[in-house]
Amino acid sequence: MLSGIFYLFLFSDKRAFQRSNPYFCQNARIMRKIEHLGIAVKDLKASNQLFKKLLGKEHYKEEEVGGEGVMTSFFQVGETKIELLEATRPDSPIAKYLEKKSEGIHHIAFDVEDIHAEVERLKAEGFEILNETPKSGADNKLVVFLHPKSTNGVLVELCQERK
DSSP states (O other): OHHHHHHHHHHHHHHHHHHHOHHHHHHTTSEEEEEEEEEEESOHHHHHHHHHHHHTSOOSEEEEEGGGTEEEEEEEETTEEEEEEEESSTTSHHHHHHHHHOSEEEEEEEEESOHHHHHHHHHHTTOOBSOSSOEEETTTEEEEEEOGGGTTTOOEEEEEEOO
């Protein structure tokens, strides 16, 4: 009973806050969720096996993104995905990342409703955009990246389902 009362209190206040805050209401659906975490790996095949053991399931997709010089694989974890990224050429962003930092989390990606509107909003907020024009990414997405210098050292990807 107490948890139900707490739930009502917590969420009724949240809804009241959302209704009373025009900025929140106007922008409530721009960044909808963490779409995936990108992990740079040296050996995609070995990493697929490692994550299969870790997550208890197979990856559901492998895809090459030729324009970025990367081969990817995806694991579904609840509503979020893990994207493993292996460089396919030495001048790719993933190859350069692996040279500097070794394997590990490369980026965090947010699902957005309107990638163009989100780019404009973030530019107005002072964020540095690496590619203002969305480009083709893996898993049928349009993607834009924010410079880590403007996001506390984290490479942020915005992605929108291609229509």
